[in-house]
Amino acid sequence: MIAFAEAISDFGTAATIAQNSNVTLITYQIYSAINTSPVDFSLAAALSLLLFIAIALAMLIQSSVLRTRSFQVISGKSRPARTLELGAWKWPATIFCLLIFIVALVIPLSMCLLLSLLHAFGQGLVPGNWTLDNYRTVLTRSSDDLDALTRTTWLALGNATITSLIGFPLAFVMRYTRLPGRKLLGMVTLLTIAVPGLVLACGYIFAWNAPYLEYVGIGGVDGIQFYGTVWILLAAYMGGSLPYATRLSMGALEQVGQTMLEAARVQGAGLFPLLTRIVAPLLRASLVSTWLLVFTGTMFELATSELLYPPGQPTMPVQIVALFSNFQMGPGMALAMLNVGVVTLALLVIRFLPWLLSRLLQYQKRKKNVYVSTDQTAEQNIRITAGSL
Numbered sequence: 001m002i003a004f005a006e007a008i009s010d011f012g013t014a015a016t017i018a019q020n021s022n023v024t025l026i027t028y029q030i031y032s033a034i035n036t037s038p039v040d041f042s043l044a045a046a047l048s049l050l051l052f053i054a055i056a057l058a059m060l061i062q063s064s065v066l067r068t069r070s071f072q073v074i075s076g077k078s079r080p081a082r083t084l085e086l087g088a089w090k091w092p093a094t095i096f097c098l099l100i101f102i103v104a105l106v107i108p109l110s111m112c113l114l115l116s117l118l119h120a121f122g123q124g125l126v127p128g129n130w131t132l133d134n135y136r137t138v139l140t141r142s143s144d145d146l147d148a149l150t151r152t153t154w155l156a157l158g159n160a161t162i163t164s165l166i167g168f169p170l171a172f173v174m175r176y177t178r179l180p181g182r183k184l185l186g187m188v189t190l191l192t193i194a195v196p197g198l199v200l201a202c203g204y205i206f207a208w209n210a211p212y213l214e215y216v217g218i219g220g221v222d223g224i225q226f227y228g229t230v231w232i233l234l235a236a237y238m239g240g241s242l243p244y245a246t247r248l249s250m251g252a253l254e255q256v257g258q259t260m261l262e263a264a265r266v267q268g269a270g271l272f273p274l275l276t277r278i279v280a281p282l283l284r285a286s287l288v289s290t291w292l293l294v295f296t297g298t299m300f301e302l303a304t305s306e307l308l309y310p311p312g313q314p315t316m317p318v319q320i321v322a323l324f325s326n327f328q329m330g331p332g333m334a335l336a337m338l339n340v341g342v343v344t345l346a347l348l349v350i351r352f353l354p355w356l357l358s359r360l361l362q363y364q365k366r367k368k369n370v371y372v373s374t375d376q377t378a379e380q381n382i383r384i385t386a387g388s389l
Helices: 002-008 012-020 026-035 041-066 087-116 133-138 144-176 182-194 197-207 211-216 230-253 258-266 271-282 284-299 303-308 316-325 329-388
Strands: none
Touching: 002 041, 012 026, 026 041, 026 197, 041 182, 041 197, 087 329, 133 144, 133 329, 144 182, 144 230, 144 271, 144 284, 144 316, 144 329, 182 230, 197 230, 197 303, 230 284, 230 303, 271 284, 284 329, 303 316, 316 329
């Protein structure tokens, strides 16, 4: 469901590959309506409504198909893992997965890396055309590119952490409570995915530039400045990412058996201990994956950033587009590869940090045992010496 909503509301592909191939998609039509003069917000709103309707119909189909099914796999009973034998489909399935992996990831990343290491792509792969100058340019301390990388990383860290902390309890409330309006809340969180980043950014522009905000001390000459700062950018990121965090958490919660939660309630566990001591440890891997997905999406978010970034403080995607617009393909590709490197580093830290912490705790424990053993031996020697005297 999330993949369908993400695909139908994607702007990057619609504005590049599809538009260059004369294939007009609805998200680019929304962008054109906003980018014309005068701005046609009525058309943009009408086209956005079509996206809402498409997502709503898909939700109804999903609900009718999955209504009587259960996906609970985590319960009080231990079940051994079962291997699914594909038989004759083993190699076709493997080749199909490898083909998608190569076409969708390996080839594009290889071309980006290649362009970032060349002076000029048209000169070919001759020895004199290889260089690291593109990376030196973007990593220069006085460069705007390095500032954009740092700024985007901090925004992505903040957005991923906040939305994950909010989305998980929100998903729990919608899944395991009888709160009035929880179904409507679930539908709204999914429908929000269909809102293109451009439309969301326009909503923030009009909402935080409204004249009535001056009466409550926001905006104006003497009020608190929110529009035109990184805080409105962070708020827009949160508004766009919270539905993803919530829906992904709900998918993970579907695996937890109701009997485990009922047993915890019988033992007197409240809502907070239930979430932090039982549910969260069981779904730790899923929650970390949600955090990483939101972090990655923020690092590459373009549509919202393009309209809301503060003057003189571009984010990484905006800076990459600016370099491409100035025909600086090498530095632009180098900056894109650094962006990929930050995401890869975050993935490695998440993957190996628990292992490093466990090894550190084991080392500290062994070290403490050695000290205790040494102290006991010294005390025993003192007693023997005193007895002999």
